[in-house]
Amino acid sequence: MTATPLPTIDDVAVAAGVSRQTVSNVLNAPDIVREATRQKVRDAIDALGYRPHASARRLRTQTSSTIGIRLGSLSRGGVSGAVLDRFLHALTERADSRGMRIMLFTAADEAAEIEQYRRLRDGADVDALVVTGTAYGDARLDWLADNGVPFVAFGRPWGSADLDDPRRPWVDVDGADGVRQATVHLAGRGLRRIGYLGWPDGSGTGDDRRSGWVAAMRELFGDDGAADADLEALTIRTEEGVAPARVELERLLAGGTELEALVCSSDSLALGAMMAVREAGHPKFPVIGFDNTPVAGAVGLSSVDQQLDQVALAVLDLLMGEHGRRVLNPDEIEGARHRLVTPKLIVRRSSHLAPVDEAGSTASGTNE
Template sequence: MGAQPTVSDVAGAAGVSRQTVSNVLNAPEIVRPETRERVQAAILSLGYRPHASARRLRTQKSSTIGIRLDPMTQDGISGSILDRFLHALTEQADRLGLRVLLFTAADTAGEIEQFRRLSDAADVDAFVLTSTFHGDPRTEWLIEHRQSFVTFGRPWGIHDMTDPQHLWVDVDGRAGVREATRHLLERGARRVGFIGWPSGSGTGDDRREGWLEAMREGAVVGESELGRLQTATEDRVAFGADAMRRLRDQAGPDGLDGVVCVSDSLALGALAVCGGTLPVIGYDNTPVAASLGFSSVEQPLDEVASGVLELLTGAHGGRVQPGSAVDDPRHRLVVPRLVVRDGPPLIAPR
């Protein structure tokens, strides 16, 4: 079976621009009758069929989705996750006939100002937000101004699982870290430490809960010991090394049998300190984890991008109206997977 004809094919056959074809499909009343008839004849002869869900978004203004390009992180490791997400989103949007517009902003206030500028100029039809956090003012602004949007990340702190006006896709970090911790426990570890982010990070707190659940289920150490087996720091390789030293001191004479980290950046710092004497598992499965050969939890970013586009172009169209009768799911929680690699030898069962 040959490739399906595209808007470009129709435009070429009719001798018009892609925009004229789009106008015939979405606003035929603004196209001259003779031009409209020529385009419609080309559509029939080629057998072109517009993608129904993509048209739902295209019937607004620009066929364009806006997303902020986050600043580069200091070590550039964890930032690669958003780069991969952007690539997946752009690739999948293109197959739907949609474009992705990248913009920059120094901070949250600057991002909201970009929302205002782009929406006032009708440059985009919808927004995708990343790096959500407690009390995120960006989502409040978008809801208040009736903008279509989906977030990669839950709206932490505002009834995140059920908020009807906030469409989101997220990766189940708790499940991922729980699987990583269970993996070490099943291989004979008892005292598995955890290096996380400071309390208050929705994503970091969620991943920490996965470690706690696995440790409590395993019942290998007492509840009082769990506090000594965890520490938190900002997401930098050097800080991960400092946290590993601190965790090792806290663990006392019984020591550690392995460590699970909230990110690959912190895992790399931990590995630099323990020198391969302990198994360390990271999170994000970045190229660094693959090249150095340590295990890490992988976020299925293709599934995340697919979920974002489903919510933007499906029945909700990126926005849920109060009292909406649409029953389609408003949220997607994607399950990550643990990628196990040969690393330092695991300890023998006790």
């Protein structure tokens, strides 16, 4: 009843009447072995149910076919935590189709994360790492670049002097464009006083998103309606989270406002805002979020989708080349070392929490 030992490459070799190496070649370089032999070996492989032992191969090739990614701590959950989770799904699927696997790890802080990088690298556990949640002057990217560990950041390395630095490859979502799409969409419905609800200045992502709104407003209404002062008046800043957004909007509504619609830098903020305006008796006040989290779908909130599948695809392209099946060394690279993915506005029309349609009609407008 004890498990039978798994067949090794030698068992296959004997069964097929060839040598070890020939079996190995059938698996790794089929084109250099003669057709007849190849078939003979394949039959033996099938007959024995042979599978190469991954660890042995890794030891020999010094490669793991594995990509590591940190799964942040539970605490940081929140509504937006879902973005990382969905990225993870997409990455796992895309990686699988390239013969790669995803390994998770955790770390309490930046230092611990770098320590994990070191362990994973030294133990040859991973061929490359995916870094998320990049911040100004990210020490993790420096460490990885300095130590020659292949990686790609999801999120621009904002602090870096040169975004084109080939040593710091990245993929990011064009937040500015997403917010621009949302703004243009609202303007297309005849709205003019479109506000922006975002985070305090200083976060790369936040500033980028707001810039899309600023650009759209200028483009749409020119300098008369969208002078700096006007835009500043239409901007609301608050910390991330449903509650902060709601409190902030309640205060604003209490004081009276001319706002006609709101574009937000996250679904959390959008949801908080929606709850506040709804409470204040404006059932049709349009709000658009960012991230297209499940929550948005559930409550019918229009939102900008990050196209995480495209992001995952781009990450792998950067790590492995267009069609490669192994991670490339930093010096084997060619072409651009970064990719900006264009997000997509998802328009929803739930009439209960955020009806964005004009006067009861269910007419025109994109929908998914």
